[in-house]
Amino acid sequence: MIRVEGVGHRFGSLRVLHDVWFHVPEGEVFGFIGPNGAGKTTTLRMMATLLEPDEGRVLLDGVDVVDDPAAVRRLLGFMPDSFGVYERVTVIEYLDFFAAAYDIERSARPRTVQAVMELTDLGPLRDRLVAAMSKGMKQRLAIARTLLHDPKVLILDEPANGLDPRARIEMRDLILQLRDLGKTVLLSSHILTELSDMVSSVAILEKGRVLAAGKVDEIRKNLRPERTLRMTLLRPPVDLNAPFAEMPSVHEVSLSPDGALRLSFEGGDEVVAELVARCVPYGVVRVEPERDDLERIFLEVTKGELQ
Numbered sequence: 001m002i003r004v005e006g007v008g009h010r011f012g013s014l015r016v017l018h019d020v021w022f023h024v025p026e027g028e029v030f031g032f033i034g035p036n037g038a039g040k041t042t043t044l045r046m047m048a049t050l051l052e053p054d055e056g057r058v059l060l061d062g063v064d065v066v067d068d069p070a071a072v073r074r075l076l077g078f079m080p081d082s083f084g085v086y087e088r089v090t091v092i093e094y095l096d097f098f099a100a101a102y103d104i105e106r107s108a109r110p111r112t113v114q115a116v117m118e119l120t121d122l123g124p125l126r127d128r129l130v131a132a133m134s135k136g137m138k139q140r141l142a143i144a145r146t147l148l149h150d151p152k153v154l155i156l157d158e159p160a161n162g163l164d165p166r167a168r169i170e171m172r173d174l175i176l177q178l179r180d181l182g183k184t185v186l187l188s189s190h191i192l193t194e195l196s197d198m199v200s201s202v203a204i205l206e207k208g209r210v211l212a213a214g215k216v217d218e219i220r221k222n223l224r225p226e227r228t229l230r231m232t233l234l235r236p237p238v239d240l241n242a243p244f245a246e247m248p249s250v251h252e253v254s255l256s257p258d259g260a261l262r263l264s265f266e267g268g269d270e271v272v273a274e275l276v277a278r279c280v281p282y283g284v285v286r287v288e289p290e291r292d293d294l295e296r297i298f299l300e301v302t303k304g305e306l307q
């Protein structure tokens with residue numbers, strides 16, 4: 001749905017993007033991750049037709065953003081990283097104003113505004129002054145505004161920035177709801193853990209270069225083919241390695257602080273089945289994959305890149 005192909009950009013003599021590549025498949029929630037100054041906003045502004053790339057190209061649903069910016073704008077809703085002005089209006093006035101700006105017919109506007117307020121849970125706040133809203137509510141209003149023309153693609157620049165944990169969870173639920181409606185969502189963040197429970201794919205940007213891009217699981221597998229499993233046993237063996245004798249795919253067995261076995265191994269699900277089979281005599285209570293979070297992937301990908 002979004003293709004960024006070999007994009008380079010300069011501001012004066014400062015080269016801020018170098019050969020940036022990544023693809024966002026339709027229907028994904030995609031994380032664009034990197035520290036402040038990495039070039040995320042610059043890249044997103046190109047997708048939103050606010051800036052033209054010096055090199056390479058950006059396509060949305062097959063349309064080049066430079067060739068047909070009007071078509072791209074119909075396809076996409078863009079939420080910039082800072083909230084606009086208009087504080088002395090109510091939620092409904094604000095949305096009605098932007099619905100008019102999107103050329104939604106007067107007769108259709110109340111219905112459109114109502115639908116968007118329902119989706120973003122802003123209904124009860126319809127008469128609230130924007131100035132009197134919390135950061136989390138304003139962020140939801142900003143997303144509501146991008147939804148008025150029912151775009152297929154949403155590009156949200158740092159949507160979770162500055163939100164308290166509760167507002168962040170509400171934001172995540174809204175984003176997952178939008179995904180379930182079939183939208184493609186691209187979110188940026190400089191805080192990795194902010195996105196770890198929302199995204200299935202990422203591009204990691206560092207000093208204007210993409211260090212890794214793709215499905216989180218695949219990036220993890222490429223970084224480290226080793227997998228880790230936690231197994232809780234009723235009666236753990238005294239010799240932790242005993243059950244796994246002559247299994248060369250098992251690299252390490254240790255005991256977690258909570259008493260579960262921690263097994264690192266290489267291989268697919270056949271190996272998992274074999275590990276479980278061998279532990280049956282010790283009473284298998286629970287088997288769970290140990291999830292490496294986005295943070296660890298990021299640290300590994302950027303190893304040696306960060307100064």
Ligand SMILES: Nc1ncnc2c1ncn2[C@@H]1O[C@H](COP(=O)(O)OP(=O)(O)O)[C@@H](O)[C@H]1O
Pocket residue numbers: 011014016034035036037038039040041042043
């Ligand atoms: N309009 C601009 N003029 C000059 N330099 C800019 C401009 N916008 C961004 N930059 C520079 O480009 C780099 C990338 O910025 P940005 O895309 O905002 O990064 P991020 O969103 O990842 O924090 C930074 O070094 C920033 O100072």
Ligand SMILES: [Mg+2]
Pocket residue numbers: 040041042081157
């Ligand atoms: Mg930014």
